[in-house]
Amino acid sequence: MHPDTARYNAPLDPGQRELCDLLAREIDGHLAGAENRVWHGHPVWFLEGNPIVGYSRQKQGIRLMFWSGADFGEPGLDVAGGKFRDASVFYRQAGDVDVAALRRWLGKARQIQWDYRNLARRKGRLEPLRGLQAP
Template identity: 60%
Template sequence: MDPETLKYNAQQEPRHKEVCDMLAQEIDRCLPEAENKIWHAHPVRFLEGNPSVGFSKKKPGIGLMFWSGADLEEPGLMIWHAIG
C-alpha cells in the first residue's frame, strides 16, 4: 500500500481505518497499474493521468468515489454511497 495512503488511513478512527484499509487493498488488487496519490486531501488512483477511484472520510462514513463511472461499463457506479 502506498505510504501516503497508509498515513491517511492511520489518521481515521478505528472503524473507519478498517474500511479504508480494505478499500485500499481491493483497489490496489483490481487496479495494480494505477498511480496512487493523495489528491484533494484523500487517496485517489489515477489511470493514464485521470482520476478513477478514491475514498474519503465524509460525515456519515467513508465515501467511495468513482470518476467517469460510465466509462467503466458497470451499472450503478454513478451512485455515491457511504460505508461505516
C-alpha cells in the same frame, strides 16, 4: 499501499481505518498499474493520469467515489447528477462492503472512463476516453 494513503488512514478511528485499509487493498489489487496518491486531501487512484477512484471521510461515513461511475449501470452506486459523471457509495464499516460488487465496479472503472485529466484544458467539457460514445 502507498505511504501517503497509509498516513491518511492511520489517524482514523479503528473502524474507519479498517474500512479504508480494505478499500485500499482491494483497489490496489484490482487496478494493477494504477498510480495511487493523496490528491485534494484524500487517496485517489489514477490510470494514465486520469482519476479513477478514491475515498474520503465525510459526515455520512467513508465515501467511495468512481469518477466515471454514473455510466457503470450499477444500482449500488448513487449518481449525484450534475455535469460530472461520478457515482459513489457510503460505508460506515468494513462489513458494509460488498467485495464482489466492489471488484465488479473496479473492473468497470478500468473499462469505462471519461477524460477528467484534460477537463481544465477543455474548459469543463467532459469527453469520453474509454468504453463510451460521445454525447
